[in-house]
Amino acid sequence: MADLMEATGLEKGGIYRHFPSKEAVAAEAFDYAWEEAFQERVRDLGSISGSVDRLKHLIANFVERRSSIPGGCPLLNTAVESDDGNPVLRERARQALGKWQGLLASVINEGVRQGEIRSGVDPRSLAMLVISTLEGALMISRLERNRDALVAARSHLDRYLDKEVRAGRSRTSRLQANQSERPHRP
Amino acid sequence: MADLMEATGLEKGGIYRHFPSKEAVAAEAFDYAWEEAFQERVRDLGSISGSVDRLKHLIANFVERRSSIPGGCPLLNTAVESDDGNPVLRERARQALGKWQGLLASVINEGVRQGEIRSGVDPRSLAMLVISTLEGALMISRLERNRDALVAARSHLDRYLDKEVRAGRSRTSRLQANQSERPHRP
Numbered sequence: 001m002a003d004l005m006e007a008t009g010l011e012k013g014g015i016y017r018h019f020p021s022k023e024a025v026a027a028e029a030f031d032y033a034w035e036e037a038f039q040e041r042v043r044d045l046g047s048i049s050g051s052v053d054r055l056k057h058l059i060a061n062f063v064e065r066r067s068s069i070p071g072g073c074p075l076l077n078t079a080v081e082s083d084d085g086n087p088v089l090r091e092r093a094r095q096a097l098g099k100w101q102g103l104l105a106s107v108i109n110e111g112v113r114q115g116e117i118r119s120g121v122d123p124r125s126l127a128m129l130v131i132s133t134l135e136g137a138l139m140i141s142r143l144e145r146n147r148d149a150l151v152a153a154r155s156h157l158d159r160y161l162d163k164e165v166r167a168g169r170s171r172t173s174r175l176q177a178n179q180s181e182r183p184h185r186p
Numbered sequence: 187m188a189d190l191m192e193a194t195g196l197e198k199g200g201i202y203r204h205f206p207s208k209e210a211v212a213a214e215a216f217d218y219a220w221e222e223a224f225q226e227r228v229r230d231l232g233s234i235s236g237s238v239d240r241l242k243h244l245i246a247n248f249v250e251r252r253s254s255i256p257g258g259c260p261l262l263n264t265a266v267e268s269d270d271g272n273p274v275l276r277e278r279a280r281q282a283l284g285k286w287q288g289l290l291a292s293v294i295n296e297g298v299r300q301g302e303i304r305s306g307v308d309p310r311s312l313a314m315l316v317i318s319t320l321e322g323a324l325m326i327s328r329l330e331r332n333r334d335a336l337v338a339a340r341s342h343l344d345r346y347l348d349k350e351v352r353a354g355r356s357r358t359s360r361l362q363a364n365q366s367e368r369p370h371r372p
Contacts, residue, residue, distance in 0.1 A: 072269065079329040080266040083258065094329055125338045128326060132339050133315075136322025140314060143265040143280055152311045153318050160346075 023088045030089055033067070033074040034096045040065040042103070051111025052166045055130070056158055058104065062134050063147075063154045072142050075100070076135050101127045118167045126165065133157055209274045216275055219253070219260040220282045226251040228289070237297025238352045241316070242344055244290065248320050249333075249340045258328050261286070262321050287313045304353045312351065319343055 005012060019025045041061050048057045071077060075096050082090040104127035111117030137153035191198060205211045227247050234243045257263060261282050268276040290313035297303030323339035 072266075076325060077266055077269075079325050080258075080263055083263075083328055090329070097326065097329060125334075128323075128335050129319075129338050129342050132322035132326055132335050133319045134322065135325055136318035136320065137314075139262060139265050139321055139325075140283065140318055142269055143276070143283060148311075149314050149318050152315050156315050 023086050026086060027088050027092050030074055030078050030092050030096075033069045033071075034092075036069050037067040037074055038096075038100070040067050041100070051107050051114065051116045052161050054107045055104065055111075055161055055165075058107070059130065059134065059154055059157050062138075063150045073135060073138055076139060097131070101131060104130055115167060117165055121165055130157060209272050212272060213274050213278050216260055216264050216278050216282075219255050219257075220278075222255050223253040223260055224282075224286070226253050227286070237293050237300065237302045238347050240293045241290070241297075241347055241351075244293070245316065245320065245340055245343050248324075249336045259321060259324055262325060283317070287317060290316055302353060303351055307351055316343060 019028065041058060043061055043065060045054060045057060045061075048054050075093055078089055078093040079097075082093060101124065105123040108117060108121065108123035108126055112119055112121060112123065133153045133156065134150075137149040140149035141147055205214065227244060229247055229251060231240060231243060231247075234240045261279055264275055264279040265283075268279060287310065291309040294303060294307065294309035294312055298305055298307060298309065319339045319342065320336075323335040326335035327333055
């Protein structure tokens, strides 16, 4: 509340005239921060064609672009900080996760429908795996104050999408490509 | 501090007789919680032979075993919560991450030395990728109050270790195995 009073120049009473409770203030602040972060994550998505390339673009945005609001990912922060606290805030974080997972899953679904992504891929599981890997890497990168974990996560996911998710190349040509491949650095 | 006073039955003055500051109390509490969590993560590791199987065992412990101290992973919680706060606590979290990454990297290193793991694999990058994937999945699992993300992360990492990290099978037999493989669910 102290930060908020300083930022808005309002007294506590002034803030509570606009919001029913401290929890409601926090929920509104989350929505605002999440919207800003989400806009960066989907930036220029419309200009990319091909489902696998769209997924790679979403991953690149996460790794390369930061919201103008400092502090990392509002979803990660709020999920951890509301874990045994504010249930209103926790529900907002769940909705945010659902929205992001839904976007990724819809790109994957479209890829399966178009035959660009293997038919055995489960859209919601793959979406969850991408989010897990990126959010965990962001946590480590922020703790280490360097980008190594994010860069490693992106490289791993990009390679996985090409090798295990993307359809289209015949099995024979994939086997040939495997044969000429250099040793893998994860 | 209120929780701590209740748990210990000490007055605030009594607690400060043992610790120089609130930050020091938090750092000690972190060390204790992390030690408990770490013991669960390495449980029965000594009974497993083979580097890839040891990595899988460490992953399985993370997914299946929980410390007796509730609240999820102390490293994840502390990394997020000390991000713009307590520098003493943040340094403890960095050391904890370093210890865990070091353990994973030493298992991978031994595997490379023994020829069980491909020589192109970078131990510290792979260790970081495993930690990113697991910690991100734990965040999602706790937010969703179900294990789906953790189960998906384990299945992805196990498969990745077998297909891309494990050495030993000849390239020809791997190509044959690829050919008979069923469609992949991530």
